[in-house]
Amino acid sequence: MKSSRQTTIVAGVLLVACMAASVILLFKIDKMRTGATLEEVLYVSSPKALKRMSMGYDGLLADIYWTRAVQYFGGRHHAGAKDYNLLGPLLEITTTLDPKLIVAYQYGGNFLAPEPPNGAGMPQAAIELIHYGIQHNPDDWHLFYQLGFIYYMELKDYPRAAEAFARGGGIPGAHPWLKLLAAQMAERSQNIQTARMMWATTFETTNDKAIKYNAAAHLRALQADQDITGLEAAVGRYQQVTGHLPTSFGDLVSAGVLRGTPVDPLGNPYKLTRDGRVELRSPDDFPFVTKGLPPGYVPPEAPKVLPTD
Amino acid sequence: MNSRIGLIASNTFREAVRDRVLYNLIAFALLMSGASILVGQISIDIERLVVVNLGLTAVSLFGIVIAIFIGIGLVSKEIDRRTLYTVLSRPVRRWEFIVGKFVGLAGTLIVNTFFMAIGVFGALLYVSHHSQASDRWLFAALYFIVLQFLIITSLALLFSSFSSPLMSAVFAFSLFVVGSFAEDLRGFAGLTTGAVRWLATGAAYLVPNFSALNVITSVAHEQPVSGQLIAYNTAYALIYTTMALCGAVLIFERRNLK
Amino acid sequence: MAAIEILGLEKTYSVGFWRKRPKCALRPLHLQVEQGEIFGFLGPNGAGKTTTLKMLMGLVFPTAGTAKILGMEINDPRMKAQIGFLPEQPYFYDYLTARELLEYFAGLSGVPAKERSRRAEEMLVRVGLKDAGGVQLRKFSKGMLQRVGIAQAIIHEPKVVFFDEPMSGLDPMGRREVRDLMDQLRQEGKTVFFSTHILSDAEALCDRVAIVNLGELQGVGAVADLTSSVQNNVEIIWQGTAVPQSLRALGAECHVAGDTVRAILREANQDAAIEALRRERVRLISVVPVRTSLEDYFMQKLKPAEAAAGVRR
Numbered sequence A: 001m002k003s004s005r006q007t008t009i010v011a012g013v014l015l016v017a018c019m020a021a022s023v024i025l026l027f028k029i030d031k032m033r034t035g036a037t038l039e040e041v042l043y044v045s046s047p048k049a050l051k052r053m054s055m056g057y058d059g060l061l062a063d064i065y066w067t068r069a070v071q072y073f074g075g076r077h078h079a080g081a082k083d084y085n086l087l088g089p090l091l092e093i094t095t096t097l098d099p100k101l102i103v104a105y106q107y108g109g110n111f112l113a114p115e116p117p118n119g120a121g122m123p124q125a126a127i128e129l130i131h132y133g134i135q136h137n138p139d140d141w142h143l144f145y146q147l148g149f150i151y152y153m154e155l156k157d158y159p160r161a162a163e164a165f166a167r168g169g170g171i172p173g174a175h176p177w178l179k180l181l182a183a184q185m186a187e188r189s190q191n192i193q194t195a196r197m198m199w200a201t202t203f204e205t206t207n208d209k210a211i212k213y214n215a216a217a218h219l220r221a222l223q224a225d226q227d228i229t230g231l232e233a234a235v236g237r238y239q240q241v242t243g244h245l246p247t248s249f250g251d252l253v254s255a256g257v258l259r260g261t262p263v264d265p266l267g268n269p270y271k272l273t274r275d276g277r278v279e280l281r282s283p284d285d286f287p288f289v290t291k292g293l294p295p296g297y298v299p300p301e302a303p304k305v306l307p308t309d
Numbered sequence B: 001m002n003s004r005i006g007l008i009a010s011n012t013f014r015e016a017v018r019d020r021v022l023y024n025l026i027a028f029a030l031l032m033s034g035a036s037i038l039v040g041q042i043s044i045d046i047e048r049l050v051v052v053n054l055g056l057t058a059v060s061l062f063g064i065v066i067a068i069f070i071g072i073g074l075v076s077k078e079i080d081r082r083t084l085y086t087v088l089s090r091p092v093r094r095w096e097f098i099v100g101k102f103v104g105l106a107g108t109l110i111v112n113t114f115f116m117a118i119g120v121f122g123a124l125l126y127v128s129h130h131s132q133a134s135d136r137w138l139f140a141a142l143y144f145i146v147l148q149f150l151i152i153t154s155l156a157l158l159f160s161s162f163s164s165p166l167m168s169a170v171f172a173f174s175l176f177v178v179g180s181f182a183e184d185l186r187g188f189a190g191l192t193t194g195a196v197r198w199l200a201t202g203a204a205y206l207v208p209n210f211s212a213l214n215v216i217t218s219v220a221h222e223q224p225v226s227g228q229l230i231a232y233n234t235a236y237a238l239i240y241t242t243m244a245l246c247g248a249v250l251i252f253e254r255r256n257l258k
Numbered sequence C: 001m002a003a004i005e006i007l008g009l010e011k012t013y014s015v016g017f018w019r020k021r022p023k024c025a026l027r028p029l030h031l032q033v034e035q036g037e038i039f040g041f042l043g044p045n046g047a048g049k050t051t052t053l054k055m056l057m058g059l060v061f062p063t064a065g066t067a068k069i070l071g072m073e074i075n076d077p078r079m080k081a082q083i084g085f086l087p088e089q090p091y092f093y094d095y096l097t098a099r100e101l102l103e104y105f106a107g108l109s110g111v112p113a114k115e116r117s118r119r120a121e122e123m124l125v126r127v128g129l130k131d132a133g134g135v136q137l138r139k140f141s142k143g144m145l146q147r148v149g150i151a152q153a154i155i156h157e158p159k160v161v162f163f164d165e166p167m168s169g170l171d172p173m174g175r176r177e178v179r180d181l182m183d184q185l186r187q188e189g190k191t192v193f194f195s196t197h198i199l200s201d202a203e204a205l206c207d208r209v210a211i212v213n214l215g216e217l218q219g220v221g222a223v224a225d226l227t228s229s230v231q232n233n234v235e236i237i238w239q240g241t242a243v244p245q246s247l248r249a250l251g252a253e254c255h256v257a258g259d260t261v262r263a264i265l266r267e268a269n270q271d272a273a274i275e276a277l278r279r280e281r282v283r284l285i286s287v288v289p290v291r292t293s294l295e296d297y298f299m300q301k302l303k304p305a306e307a308a309a310g311v312r313r
Helices: A002-033 A036-043 A047-053 A058-078 A087-097 A102-112 A123-136 A141-153 A158-169 A177-187 A192-204 A209-242 A249-254 B002-018 B021-042 B047-071 B073-080 B084-088 B094-128 B133-160 B165-180 B182-191 B194-206 B216-220 B227-253 C049-057 C098-108 C113-126 C142-154 C172-187 C199-205 C223-228 C245-249 C267-279 C294-308
Strands: C004-015 C021-033 C038-042 C064-069 C083-086 C160-164 C191-196 C208-213 C216-222 C233-239 C253-257 C260-266 C283-290
Touching: A002 B094, A002 B182, A002 B194, A002 B227, A036 A058, A036 A087, A036 B216, A047 A087, A058 A087, A058 A102, A058 A209, A058 B182, A087 A102, A087 A123, A102 A123, A102 A141, A102 A209, A123 A141, A141 A158, A141 A177, A141 A192, A158 A177, A177 A192, A192 A209, A209 A249, B002 B021, B002 B094, B002 C098, B021 B047, B021 B094, B047 B073, B047 B094, B047 B133, B047 B165, B047 B216, B073 B084, B073 B094, B073 B133, B073 B165, B084 B094, B084 C049, B084 C083, B084 C098, B084 C142, B094 B133, B094 B227, B133 B165, B133 B216, B133 B227, B165 B182, B182 B194, C004 C049, C021 C049, C021 C064, C021 C208, C021 C216, C038 C049, C038 C172, C038 C199, C049 C064, C049 C160, C049 C191, C083 C142, C098 C113, C098 C142, C113 C142, C142 C160, C142 C172, C172 C191, C172 C199, C191 C199, C199 C294, C208 C223, C208 C294, C216 C223, C223 C294, C233 C267, C245 C267, C260 C267, C267 C283
Parallel strands: C038 C191, C038 C208, C083 C160, C160 C191
Antiparallel strands: C004 C021, C004 C064, C208 C216, C233 C260, C233 C283, C253 C260
């Protein structure tokens, strides 16, 4: 069987070599084409037609488009993009194919509405998306919550936010905080308590990893903001009492103004600067924070907002 | 060696023709003519779009069906009907047989595609009355479709070397569908964790990458096809085809023909 | 150099899906066939004849043992260019015409392009299909297909030809033609190795035969030698209606037909039988030695083996 053995060896080696080569080529091709498949989204002029053409497999196709949307946003954000033009169309196609894919609406609320770089900056589009969702899922309180969220956070439209929260809160099984949030809208202002409640609600009422991660980042930022406000107030009191700035937090503790060395939500101690300001040790870990940033601080290209960052 | 492969290839081609495979061109011609006439009536400025989309999709689907239907029987039919015995008792090496069969079917598909291409261009000319520069990208799209045929033919042949026609058809068709979403599959795999991630990633890279070979939509919108993509896709298709054929040869070399 | 040399060729299949049971199709076979002879490979169905042929053709891989044809290994393409094969109940590409098939196979066996159509014509005439060259094979009868099969096996002028059941499905005239053709091949100096279960054909044609049964070689040799080794019988016919007891005691097989009795018994007992009949005052009609046929040899060789195997098939 000599010739057979020779053929076997040649074919075997060739097979393995080709397998390796094909995988390498795929890496190259994929890199070339990130965006090519997604660009095609722009050519889908009618999502309804696409739904008809999918011949009953629209659920699967919706899942495929949903995955593409998530990868699109995550990939671009990781690369430090400032615009996300295809996110809207991708979510629109996803929800046309499967109007009951609630997580798509939530994603829109969390990432389509906010300003870049952490969102597409299209709150109106997000609102239209959610209205479409409510049309098809009138009993899902998540959607009303999301609607109120966008009105409050991005559009500062408190009456509409209140209305959305109220309607959502009235649905049996809704998260109890919706009614509370509706009431708080009457204050017509942005305050930390309300924001914390909302982000906590978002965190609790979703299973999507990206949304949760994002909400947690917001909550940490709010906590840090609150901490720093309190700490700087304590520094002020110390100065009033002693007439000079403290050199360290230890001074504040000895003076009875503080109880222990303060740590930020990630467990790292805060920094006390010479001029009495409180700063975060690692501001990069707090993408949404408004206080505690060192002077001249430039946020990274891709803030740590998503699990893929 | 080459003359034997050539003989087997031309015989395979002859078989396809005499099995009236090329009659599918009639169905295709009817489809394209009907569509062109319809679209010509509507004239809302998307005639080219519709003709290109429909035409290229039809070329692709017709060809895939033919590739699978004939491909699955390339080896198994010869074994069942025992026509293989007299062939292999001659100085024909088993691998020459496999390669010859492949070349024969690939050749049939290329000829088939050639005629269909004429049909598509004809329909295009009919609805729009002129040709434009972007039409040359149609050639790229057609070329990619032919590359798809090479891959699917080699896979059908691989399955035919050890499996029954029905199972081969199922496998080949499944790989075609999964391969069309190969890019998404690689994306899915990236989102999983643990053992599932290994399996999914492995599968996602072994499945034939038809998604990169499908440029029908962008060509329909008159987008160019980059030369780099053409080069990479050509290399990929040839390598993948070789891989499948090696698999077929390895299996067939060992088969006891009872 | 021997035309065919089989050294311990053996084939065992694993049967069954879950628990693989070994099934022996051919026990180690040792056989040698000289050039220029017609060699018959005999045995009942399922004896292992086709398995052996397939192993020689490289279609099935032996579990053990080797074989050489014209001094070259199985699967050596140079060897295959010099052999021809006709499988059992052949089926050819039915979409080809007879001429196209022959030209195709001639090409595969290395006949140069210029020669192919000439040789194809020659073959068609030789096997009696002169006018059917342009007809598609799907329209051929079984006998015509057999002839095409023979044609494709010899079109490239091989030195050794292998036929598996070449007479099957042929009418007596067809069988006669095939026998004549095989004789012609021998006269041309070719070696013919054919398997069959029709013993009369083998007897008429073969120089030597081998008999296999249940995968095992039972006997090999020239036909004349084999038949003479079988117990010889005599046939005694006499006028009468009864069989004397004395004859029965001698182990005679007796048939009564009208007013004659026909008895067959061993040659050794011939004298005793005649003596017994004379005492009965019976009128003898004839005493004739019965020529044993290959069939007798066959049966004799097979019966014990079958009895031992419990005739389990």
